[in-house]
Amino acid sequence: MAAHTPHSPDRTPVLVDGCRLPFQRAGTGYADLMAYDMGRMALKGLLARTGLDPATLDRVIMGCVIQDVQTSNVARESALGASIPNHVPAFTVTMACISSNQAVTSGMDLIRGGIADAVIAGGTETMSDPPVRFRKSVRKRLFKAQKAKGPGDYLELLKGLGPSDLLPEAPSIAEFSTGEVMGESADKLAAMFGVSREAQDEYTLRTHQKAAAAQSDGRMDKELVPATVPPSFDPITTDNVVRPDTSLEKLSGLSPVFVKPYGTVTAGNSSALTDGASATLLMSQARAEADGYTPKAALRQYTYVAQDPGRELLLGPAYAIPQVLHAAGLSLNDIDVIELHEAFSGQVLAVLEALRSKTFAATHLNRGEPVGNVDMDRLNARGGSVSLGHPFGATGARLVTTAANRLHEEDGRFALVAACAAGGQGHALLLERLEG
Numbered sequence: 001m002a003a004h005t006p007h008s009p010d011r012t013p014v015l016v017d018g019c020r021l022p023f024q025r026a027g028t029g030y031a032d033l034m035a036y037d038m039g040r041m042a043l044k045g046l047l048a049r050t051g052l053d054p055a056t057l058d059r060v061i062m063g064c065v066i067q068d069v070q071t072s073n074v075a076r077e078s079a080l081g082a083s084i085p086n087h088v089p090a091f092t093v094t095m096a097c098i099s100s101n102q103a104v105t106s107g108m109d110l111i112r113g114g115i116a117d118a119v120i121a122g123g124t125e126t127m128s129d130p131p132v133r134f135r136k137s138v139r140k141r142l143f144k145a146q147k148a149k150g151p152g153d154y155l156e157l158l159k160g161l162g163p164s165d166l167l168p169e170a171p172s173i174a175e176f177s178t179g180e181v182m183g184e185s186a187d188k189l190a191a192m193f194g195v196s197r198e199a200q201d202e203y204t205l206r207t208h209q210k211a212a213a214a215q216s217d218g219r220m221d222k223e224l225v226p227a228t229v230p231p232s233f234d235p236i237t238t239d240n241v242v243r244p245d246t247s248l249e250k251l252s253g254l255s256p257v258f259v260k261p262y263g264t265v266t267a268g269n270s271s272a273l274t275d276g277a278s279a280t281l282l283m284s285q286a287r288a289e290a291d292g293y294t295p296k297a298a299l300r301q302y303t304y305v306a307q308d309p310g311r312e313l314l315l316g317p318a319y320a321i322p323q324v325l326h327a328a329g330l331s332l333n334d335i336d337v338i339e340l341h342e343a344f345s346g347q348v349l350a351v352l353e354a355l356r357s358k359t360f361a362a363t364h365l366n367r368g369e370p371v372g373n374v375d376m377d378r379l380n381a382r383g384g385s386v387s388l389g390h391p392f393g394a395t396g397a398r399l400v401t402t403a404a405n406r407l408h409e410e411d412g413r414f415a416l417v418a419a420c421a422a423g424g425q426g427h428a429l430l431l432e433r434l435e436g
Helices: 035-050 075-079 100-110 138-145 153-160 182-192 197-216 248-252 285-290 314-330 346-356 358-364 395-409
Strands: 013-020 059-065 090-091 118-125 275-284 299-307 337-340 412-423 425-433
Touching: 013 035, 013 100, 013 285, 013 395, 035 075, 035 118, 035 153, 035 275, 059 075, 075 118, 090 100, 090 138, 100 118, 100 275, 100 299, 100 425, 118 395, 138 153, 138 248, 182 346, 197 248, 197 337, 197 346, 275 395, 299 314, 299 395, 314 346, 314 358, 314 412, 314 425, 337 395, 346 358, 346 412, 395 412, 395 425
Parallel strands: 059 090, 059 118, 337 412
Antiparallel strands: 013 275, 013 299, 118 275, 299 425, 412 425
16 A cells, blocks of 8 residues: 655645546547647646646656557657747656556656656547567567668568468457456456346436536536647537437447457447546646646545456546545545446456445455445536546546546545556546635
8 A cells, every 4th residue: 555645745646637538439630640749739728727837847747558669758749849848858658557646646746755846747649550470470570670681681681481481460458367358357347246237227327427517518628629630621529429319218229349258358348448648737836836826636645556457447546436435534425426437347346346345355355344335425516537538648637637626626625536558457546626
């Protein structure tokens, strides 16, 4: 457990503001962009809305999962592309679906330690253009080709090469340690906690309805900065993953995708492959006040956890949430706003079951009583990753920004952000509202 308390009030990390590009289903609005392009636009959007002088930044930190070899430190390239001065260091972190969570907490630690006073933390991801490479047999020959001196050497390298060797090798979406894809793990988790297909589809309908309502009444607009994409440069202003017209009838008619024919996880109750970017401005409380900002929230305790990826790949929040609550001396009843990453509807419901389970508390958390029941009115009130989309490297900063905004709009004091990630890892973070 890694729960942190600020050394002094002046070193308290605070969220000044956050924003993101509208998330787009992979292959649509941002299909021709690199993760760098989206990261650059998110950073520029944040600088514009905060009015921050970028020369006063101490760090830029961004999460990204599927790396492009041309921009392996995409945080640095995005920062330069956003006209952040050369002297501001930037680094990229990767922790699967909690990569920008790690970016945020890395910024928190720099601020608490007195190393930084102003940090941009966010993330960017393209699922439209993942790197595709040649197979190993071809890659080895290409490496040797660098030493070839004539036509004979090149012909020698082609010996034994068959047509199948030239087929592209797409990135694997399976867990390296187990060979399972995440959807298979979600099916397993739903079965383990008795989460029915009907319950998953009902939750899916809920998250799309919540997201559609937040789009309709303008709540979502407050977090978005428009993206302009060549050649038309017409601004993209709305998330396009949300399905306002979905229904239980449509969702129930979808076939299982991962475990056939008896699985319960479908394309409808899973988060979609998504492109997008997000950014948050973090400062020490003293620096924010000195610069005339009104921070939205203080960033308090956080933790990261890890479990067996074969059995509990997506159960991280059920372990992380009680750790953070215990460190803060709070219970679920004290939490006004909850933003829980939705990898799958079944994963969300399994986590909620684990939190309310006395058996899980006793056997996995060494607790005499369950963590508690989550008030559904406080959970993902603007939708979540199933309805909004999930750009791997960008979701965490979205969750933090939404949680802080909801605290003010819903008159709450404490918000909890939690997420699962590939590799059997998880995260939770506590925010406390600051009064303007």
